Amino acid sequence: MSGRVLSTDQAKSAIQQVQSIINGGLADQIxxxxxxxxxxxxxxxxxxxxxxxxxxxxWPETKSALDKAKTELDQLRExxxxxxxxxxAAGGA
Structure with a gap:
């Protein structure tokens, strides 16, 4: 494992965008x-x-997939x- 630590504005932006998508209604749509x-x-x-x-x-197959997607979104959010x-912490603030 490398000791390299890199934190770019692009990384911060991508995190914020994914969070925005999840928090902005994807879970509500499910x-x-x-x-x-x-x-x-x-x-x-x-x-x-x-x-x-x-x-x-x-519906049972779809419901199962939706439940799994919601669980995975919750895990992704964490x-x-x-x-x-x-x-x-890496200095990308």
Whole structure:
């Protein structure tokens, strides 16, 4: 492992942009998708062969992917905080 420490304005900017994307609504959009998927999964709202396929196969797979994405975004948010602190500590403030 190298002893090199580099902190550029580009690194700081990239961290800020990723944080902005996550905090600026990506997690909210995932929650909104989840909410609408639940609506479509209700047979009192939508029923029939395609609706049944949606409820039984499409939505559960999609819901699982959305849950995983949200978990990974939360982990990324935590890592970005650590990275930002490291950049500042390296003299990139």
């Amino acid at each position: 929650a909104r998708l989840d909410s609408q998927g639940k609506v479509l999964s209700d047979p009192n709202v939508w029923d029939g062969p395609l609706a049944q396929q949606f409820r039984d196969q499409i 890592q970005l905080q650590k990275i930002a602190q490291n950049i500042m």
